[in-house]
Amino acid sequence: MSEKVFPKDFMWGAATASYQIEGSPLVDGAGSSIWHRFSHTPGNTYNGDTGDVADDHYNKYKEDIALMKELGLKAYRFSISWPRIFPYGKGKINEKGVDFYNRLVDELLKANITPFVTLYHWDLPAALQDLGGWTNRDIAYWYTDYADYMFQRFGDRVKNWITLNEPWVMAFVGHFMGEHAPGMKDLYASFSAVHNQLRAHSKTVKAFREENIKEGKIGITLSNTSHDPAADSQEDIDAARLAHEWSNYPLFLNPIYKGDYPKGIKEHASEFLPHNYENDLEEIKEKIDFVGINYYSGDLVKADTKSFLGGKNVERGLPKTEMGWEIYPEGFYKILKGVQEEYNPKEVYVTENGAAFDDKVVNQEVHDEKRIEYLKQHLEQALKAIQNGVTLKGYFAWSLLDNFEWAWGYSKRFGIVYVDYKTQKRIIKDSGKWYSQVIKNNSFEF
């Protein structure tokens, strides 16, 4: 393979999530989600933004799939909204909710685009939160029943399944920092949410195997930030390693592949792990078909006794995206290489990578050269990872469309396609045009 071309059949895609793009959160019998509640609670989101309309994808999905086809996407990663299917999380099924995803999947297949379905991208049915949500051990059963029902209804057409999106963010930004739904600030609840998400994930993998879905593959998507020691001192090196074990793929892949939490977590955070967590480790250890890696940025970690796990993030002084995240492409390589070395997954997909910049429309065009530069720098690192033994099979740009960026509302634009929220008009940005050339050439050089 020439040094700039990706392997044949490399899976080029783009990613979105239900609450961020669909709108119509309570239409056609859908139940409320914790993000509907959180965004409707004053003070929680920028400008009081909510997912009530978002990109109106619930109604415009055909137009958006035509856009994906125009871009030449091979695959599309999206999430199913659990409360559209089970308005109360369990029990009563909402056929109209199932219907929406049936129409979406059928339209994707018609356009020859491979669906990659995330079963859970944070919009938990609010009724389950009233029962404790991810801190209630029974959620492992509620989630598995929901997932298994999705396998039964869509398994004939959907072959690639992701159980959870970024369980670390759900657990800690949602239950410790309080900046995401359900808005808790409780470290014990956070580790309980980690543990119950792992239990739910592995029970679901077992149920998936029993469904015998032809050519079916199941994996998990994990968030990652490349953490380097601020100085070449043992305490900074240790702090950076601990930050890696806690906030990156090891927190979940160590239990899944090796049957226990990472060493550093057991040494420094065992008091927060649920009582008798050891009894669940054998069940959590369950083979998966691929690992989904999300990557955006890197930081430096400096030893700091006042911070959780004894480390605080400091900056390198690199250029930043609109999110204030430093642009560190080398960290992408480190994360990809690291996951292969530490757990040797059969397959790896980059399930999210992208950047928010201050996009402006000029004569119906968006000249987002910074985003093209960001994507190119990161694709160079992804190709280098493949050339160094990483079993990387595909890459999903985050995101197809500008959308609801959680607590930041609509103030941060990650799309390769611009959305004018007043008119719901879509404009393919220069980065979208560039990305369609990458797909055509299977290379970032053309």
Ligand SMILES: OC[C@H]1NNC[C@@H](O)[C@@H]1O
């Ligand atoms: O912050 C950008 C993205 N990060 N991963 C999860 C997605 O839902 C976010 O929009």
Ligand SMILES: [Ca+2]
């Ligand atoms: Ca097992």
